[in-house]
Amino acid sequence: MGCGYLLPARPREREIMKLELTGLHEALTAPVSESMNFLNEIAHRFPDAISLAAGRPFEGFFDPADVPRYFEIYRRHLTDRLDGDEAAVRRTLLQYGRTKGIIHELIAEHLRVDEGITADPDALVVTVGCQEALWLTLRALRRDERDVLLAVTPSYVGVHGAAMMVDMPVLPVREAADGIDPDDLVAVVRRARAAGRNPRACYVIPDFANPSGVRLDRAKRERLLDIAAAEDLLLLEDNPYGLFGDPAGPPTLKALDRHGQVVYLGSFAKTGLPGARVGYVLADQQVTGAPAGQPLLADQLAKLKSMLTVNTSPIAQAVIGGKLLAHGHSLRAANARETETYRGNLAQVLAGLERRFADLPSVRWNVPEGGFFLLLTVPFPAGDDLLAHCAAVHRVLWTPIHHFYADATQRNVLRLSFSHLLPAEIEDGLDRLAEFIRAQSAGN
Amino acid sequence: MGCGYLLPARPREREIMKLELTGLHEALTAPVSESMNFLNEIAHRFPDAISLAAGRPFEGFFDPADVPRYFEIYRRHLTDRLDGDEAAVRRTLLQYGRTKGIIHELIAEHLRVDEGITADPDALVVTVGCQEALWLTLRALRRDERDVLLAVTPSYVGVHGAAMMVDMPVLPVREAADGIDPDDLVAVVRRARAAGRNPRACYVIPDFANPSGVRLDRAKRERLLDIAAAEDLLLLEDNPYGLFGDPAGPPTLKALDRHGQVVYLGSFAKTGLPGARVGYVLADQQVTGAPAGQPLLADQLAKLKSMLTVNTSPIAQAVIGGKLLAHGHSLRAANARETETYRGNLAQVLAGLERRFADLPSVRWNVPEGGFFLLLTVPFPAGDDLLAHCAAVHRVLWTPIHHFYADATQRNVLRLSFSHLLPAEIEDGLDRLAEFIRAQSAGN
Incomplete structure (x- = not known):
C-alpha cells in the first residue's frame, strides 16, 4: 500500500490489493516477532521431535469436563x-x-x-x-x-x-x-x-x-x-x-x-x-x-x-x-499433582544432564530450585540454523538464547524446558540432545 | 512519578508511591477515555433510570445452561x-x-x-x-x-x-x-x-x-x-x-x-x-x-x-x-427471536416518538431500517451536564452525541438505543424523555 498520490482510477482492472511488510508497524519485522513465528514454525515442521523448547504446562491432568x-x-x-x-x-x-x-x-x-x-x-x-x-x-x-x-x-x-x-x-x-x-x-x-x-x-x-x-x-x-x-x-x-x-x-x-x-x-x-x-x-x-x-x-x-x-x-x-x-x-x-510433576521433571533433567555430560566440562548448566526452565551452556554458538539442523537430524527442539535478548546474536547458551514432558520423553529428549551436542562438539 | 534525578535514598520514610495522571499515556486524559468512564459512571449512579443509552443486546433469552x-x-x-x-x-x-x-x-x-x-x-x-x-x-x-x-x-x-x-x-x-x-x-x-x-x-x-x-x-x-x-x-x-x-x-x-x-x-x-x-x-x-x-x-x-x-x-x-x-x-x-425483538423495539420507538413529538417540529429523528440506534435532534445543546440533570430528575439516560465525535463540543443531538429494553420500559423511557425535552424546551 503506497502513500503516493491518486493514480488514474481503473479499479476494475486492478489486481488484488497488496500491502508491503515494510509499510506496516515495525514490530512485524523485529527479531522478537520473528522469534515467536520461527519457534512455532519449527515445532510444526518437526512434529515427531521431542520439544525441550515449549514452555507449556503439563496437560496430563487436563479434563474438558x-x-x-x-x-x-x-x-x-x-x-x-x-x-x-x-x-x-x-x-x-x-x-x-x-x-x-x-x-x-x-x-x-x-x-x-x-x-x-x-x-x-x-x-x-x-x-x-x-x-x-x-x-x-x-x-x-x-x-x-x-x-x-x-x-x-x-x-x-x-x-x-x-x-x-x-x-x-x-x-x-x-x-x-x-x-x-x-x-x-x-x-x-x-x-x-x-x-x-x-x-x-x-x-x-x-x-x-x-x-x-x-x-x-x-x-x-x-x-x-x-x-x-x-x-x-x-x-x-x-x-x-x-x-x-x-x-x-x-x-x-x-x-x-x-x-x-x-x-x-x-x-x-x-x-x-x-x-x-x-x-x-x-x-x-x-x-x-x-x-x-x-x-x-x-x-x-x-x-x-x-x-x-x-x-x-x-x-x-x-x-x-x-x-x-x-x-x-x-x-x-489445586496444583499438588502438578507441583510434584514439575519438581520430578526438574530433578530428572538435572540428573540426566549430570549423567550425560559429567565428562564434558565445556557443557555446563545452572541448577534452579524450581520452575519450568534451565540454561545450558555449550561449546559452540547455538542459533536458529543449528536448531533447524538439530530438529531435522536429531529430532529434539530447544530454544536458542538469543530469542530472549530480542536480537539475532548467536550465543553459546540454550534454554531447556521440561514442564510438559513425561519421564520417558525427558530421557529420550536428553539422549537426542547429548547426541547432538557431542556431534557438534566433535566439529561434526 | 517524576523523571527527576535521584533523591537521597530514604525509602523507609517515603510515602506510598504516587503516579501523576499527566505522566501517563495521553489516551487516559482524552475525551474518548473519559466518555466511556462518564457513561458507565452515570448509569451506576442512577440504577433506577431507564437506559436509552446502553448498546447492549437483549438479554431476555440468555441462559447460562x-x-x-x-x-x-x-x-x-x-x-x-x-x-x-x-x-x-x-x-x-x-x-x-x-x-x-x-x-x-x-x-x-x-x-x-x-x-x-x-x-x-x-x-x-x-x-x-x-x-x-x-x-x-x-x-x-x-x-x-x-x-x-x-x-x-x-x-x-x-x-x-x-x-x-x-x-x-x-x-x-x-x-x-x-x-x-x-x-x-x-x-x-x-x-x-x-x-x-x-x-x-x-x-x-x-x-x-x-x-x-x-x-x-x-x-x-x-x-x-x-x-x-x-x-x-x-x-x-x-x-x-x-x-x-x-x-x-x-x-x-x-x-x-x-x-x-x-x-x-x-x-x-x-x-x-x-x-x-x-x-x-x-x-x-x-x-x-x-x-x-x-x-x-x-x-x-x-x-x-x-x-x-x-x-x-x-x-x-x-x-x-x-x-x-x-x-x-x-x-x-439462531437469532430469529432476537431479530423480531429488535425490529419490534425499533417500530415501537418510532411510533412512540411520533406520538409524543408530532406537535414539536423542533424535535426530529431519523428513521433507520434496523439496528440498535437512532439519532434525535432537540432544540437545545445536549451535553454531559444535561444528561446528569436528566438522569437525576427524569430518570432516563441517553447518549450525548459529542461522545461519538471524541470531543467535548455540545450539540443538539442525542443517541437513543432500545435494543435491550422490554416494551413497557420503552414506553416509560419515552414518557420520561418527553417530559425532559418539554421541560427543557420550555426553558425550564
Missing part, C-alpha cells in the same frame, strides 16, 4: 452472592461486563491465602492472560519517546513484544548467576537519565525466571525494593511459576512492598487453565490528578482495557473462579 | 474432527493454542451461509471481541506519525479509543442522511496527502451504523469500493448489527470486494454471546516482502496478537463454535 464443572460452581456462588436474582446472574455471566472483571474478590482471597499478599479487590484488573496485563501497564507508562522500560536480560520474549507494540525501548539489565544485578540496575537507570530518558519500570520474574530458572533470595528482593524506592521506579513483578516452588521460599516482591513500588502481574495459565486465557494485574498505586472514582493505577489500566478488549470473558473468568472456589481459593492446593 | 451445552457440542465436533484422539481434544480446548484461533473454519462457513462472503479460513484471526480485531488492524497499519485513519463521524467510541492507543490520528469524514459522504471521503484523503499524511484506511459501519442507525444502499457501497481502489485505501468494515436486518438488503462491502480493499471486522457480541468476548477479523490482503508461511495480512495481525493476548480463549471459542454448529452455521437462524 472441568470446564462445565467449574462454570457451574461459580454460577452457584454467584447466585448466592446475588441473593438468587437469576436475571442478575445471567447478566453477570453472559452480558458485557465490568471492565475490571468479576472474580476480583476471589483473586484477592487467593493472593492472601497463597502469597501472603494483601490486595484491595478494586486494585485488580482481570485481563486476557498476563500478556494483556503487561501490555496495559506498559501502554499506561509509555507517554512519549523518552519513556523506557528496563528488563533483566535475557528475558521472557513477550516483554520485548509488548514493549515494541507501544514503541517503548527496552534497556537490558544484567543477570548474574543469582539473578538480576542490582548494581547494574542502578547504573542503567542513571545512564538512561543522563541521556535524557525516563526509566519508568523494571520487569523482573523473581521466582524461577524465564529463561534462566533463577529464584531471587530475600536479601536481593529487599535490595531491589530499596533501589526502586530510591530511584522512583516501578517494579513489574511477573510470577507465573512461583506457586510450584517451596512454600518456605522468599515472599514475593509485592508481599514485601511497603511503598507501592510493585505492579504485580498474575497468570492463571500455569496454575488455572491455559485455555481460559485469564490473568490479572494488581496495580494499587495512587494516581494524582485523576477524576473522581478512579484513584488507582488499576482504574487507569481499566480505561485502556475498555479500548482494547472491553472486558475479559466472564465465561472464562467463571471457569477460573470455579477452580478457585473448588480449592478454598488456594491454587497451591 | 447454553454455556456447557454449546461447549459440549463443540467438544464432540472436535472429537470427530480429530478422529477420537482425546489427548488432542484436551490440548485444543485447554492448552495454549493456535494464535489465529480454532473456530476459523466454522466462521468461514457462517460467512458463506449468512453473508455470501467467501472467506479463506487462513485469512481469519479469531480475536477477543471485535475491539481487539480493530486494534490489531490499526496497530499493523500505523507505522509512523504520518499514518492516519479516516472514520465516518459521528462514529463508534471504540474506534477513537483504539486509534488513540496506537497514537494514530482520526480524520473525520462527513456523514449525510444516507450515510458516509463519498465526496468528502475523497476530499479528506487528498487533503491529508497534500499535508504529508498517509491515509491508511477508512472505518465504516455500512449496516445500521453506531450511532446513526443508517444503512448504506448498494450504489453507495460500490462507490465506496471504487474510491478505495482508486485511492489505494483500505476499508475497515464493522458489521455487528447487519444480521438482524432484512436479508434482502444490500450485500456487505466484503461480499462486493473484488480487489481486496476490505478488512472485515466481525463480532459475536450481539449474535453469539457477549460474555464469550469472541470476534474476528477477515484480512485476506496479500503482504509482499513477508517471510514464508505468512503471506496474508491476517498472518501479520496474528503476530501482533501473539504479543498482545497470545490467543483467544479456546473455551470461549468453543462456546461460540457450539452455537454455530447448533444452528447449521447460521446466526441469522
